[in-house]
Amino acid sequence: MKIAVLGTGMVGQTIAGKLAELGHEVIMGTRDAEKAKSRKGTDAMGRPAVGDWLSMHPEIKLATLSEAAAAGEIIVNATSGFGTLDALGHAGSENLRNKVLIDIANPLDFSKGMPPTLWVCNTDSLGEQIQKAFPEAKVVKALNTMNAYLMVNPSLVPGDHSVFMSGNDAEAKKAVLGILASFGWKTENIIDLGDITTARGTEQMLPIWVRLMGVFGHPVFNFSIVKGTPAQR
Numbered sequence: 001m002k003i004a005v006l007g008t009g010m011v012g013q014t015i016a017g018k019l020a021e022l023g024h025e026v027i028m029g030t031r032d033a034e035k036a037k038s039r040k041g042t043d044a045m046g047r048p049a050v051g052d053w054l055s056m057h058p059e060i061k062l063a064t065l066s067e068a069a070a071a072g073e074i075i076v077n078a079t080s081g082f083g084t085l086d087a088l089g090h091a092g093s094e095n096l097r098n099k100v101l102i103d104i105a106n107p108l109d110f111s112k113g114m115p116p117t118l119w120v121c122n123t124d125s126l127g128e129q130i131q132k133a134f135p136e137a138k139v140v141k142a143l144n145t146m147n148a149y150l151m152v153n154p155s156l157v158p159g160d161h162s163v164f165m166s167g168n169d170a171e172a173k174k175a176v177l178g179i180l181a182s183f184g185w186k187t188e189n190i191i192d193l194g195d196i197t198t199a200r201g202t203e204q205m206l207p208i209w210v211r212l213m214g215v216f217g218h219p220v221f222n223f224s225i226v227k228g229t230p231a232q233r
């Protein structure tokens with residue numbers, strides 16, 4: 001399948017790399033392909049900049065946001081939360097029409113330092129804003145509640161733990177479930193929360209996620225939802 005991954009950061013690289021490993025044709029979208037290719041070296045965490053990363057992944061094409069979105073049968077949004085609506089605007093509503101749009105972005109505001117706050121919450125979410133701005137796209141919010149490496153390799157955390165989906169279109173969620181399963185997620189650990197308004201819930205898990213990372217000192221952990229049996233009345 002042809003899949004467009006919009007965003008060249010840690011999430012974009014991790015998702016694109018895994019999809020390519022699974023045999024998909026992956027086109028990564030960026031605002032400026034030449035600028036992205038010129039990014040070299042490593043970041044503070046020792047991860048390669050996208051220019052070097054692309055040299056290590058010649059099977060992955062780099063294109064503008066609109067070229068990538070036009071080519072993709074499925075689109076993954078891995079852009080920064082603040083940049084998402086702008087990035088999807090550049091991708092073009094005509095290129096998102098009737099396509100599954102997997103939204104991994106979080107509306108985090110780091111402008112006042114750590115911990116970040118949410119710039120949309122409670123009565124709205126970034127997932128809903130995307131769906132509203134691009135009504136013909138089939139937005140499915142997923143994977144935003146964990147570290148990038150865990151998204152494509154759930155076995156990094158032992159045992160059963162959870163991934164959530166929010167979206168209005170049942171067929172789109174079925175397609176996303178298939179992709180999650182191909183990443184190694186057990187179907188019983190994939191929780192369909194309902195329509196896109198439920199993205200409010202998963203985006204609002206980020207404040208506790210950030211605090212947990214502070215306590216553990218690393219990001220290799222996840223939420224695990226454990227269900228009991230409703231008490232007899």
Ligand SMILES: NC(=O)c1ccc[n+]([C@@H]2O[C@H](COP(=O)([O-])OP(=O)(O)OC[C@H]3O[C@@H](n4cnc5c(N)ncnc54)[C@H](OP(=O)(O)O)[C@@H]3O)[C@@H](O)[C@H]2O)c1
Nearest residue numbers: 008009010011030031078079080081083087105106147148
């Ligand atoms: N890092 C994680 O483990 C993790 C986990 C869960 C969710 N997320 C969410 O996933 C998303 C990606 O995270 P990340 O850590 O990979 O990278 P990031 O630094 O948050 O952003 C990555 C990309 O956003 C694009 N971007 C930034 N500002 C933009 C703007 N104004 N207009 C258009 N595009 C813009 C950049 O594209 P260019 O190539 O054009 O520069 C960049 O490649 C974020 O929303 C983050 O909250 C991250």
